Amino acid sequence: MTSLKGKKTLVAYFSWSGNTREAAHYIAQKTGADEFEIIREKAYPTEYNACAEDAKAEKEADERPAIKGKVENMAQYDVVFVCVPVWWYTAPMPVFTFLEQYDLSGKIVIPFCTAYSGPSSTLRDIVSATPKSDHRDGICIVTKEMGGKDMVGKHDKIDKWLTEIGF
């Protein structure tokens, strides 16, 4: 496995309740990466059921909702982590908006997700959405909690994975 240490790295993440945000911050800290938060322009409802319905409708329509901001100089990055919660068995739609906005050819894209039960097709879908990139195996961190507090207990698992993929 080629070492990825010292490569210019970006951690792009989406998070609604905080789990993926906490994990993304940890990954960025461990790898010395910059961070970019993927935020839908129209905020999701803060109440779970309303958010779930909104997200489901958006997924069923295969939408590419507008997102806030831009990564400055994406060309400088060699490695891009894409960290997401599983939403309706895949990544939230704004993540696909993000992935389709940039030329990620030749970069190493590494998927990561958090979920209540499991990744379903989420990690594969991030790989499929970045066909011109190289990839490393992603992981899914399963937690029954929301809000990010349970993530600290998962750091060992993240450490092991980062070592396996070359960090």
Ligand SMILES: Cc1cc2nc3c(=O)[nH]c(=O)nc-3n(C[C@H](O)[C@H](O)[C@H](O)COP(=O)(O)O)c2cc1C
């Ligand atoms: C709209 C919505 C849909 C979800 N769909 C799934 C799912 O299909 N499978 C799953 O295991 N967890 C699902 N979950 C649970 C989240 O993936 C899990 O709580 C995740 O850690 C939340 O990450 P966050 O705190 O970064 O938002 C869903 C949560 C929400 C809000």
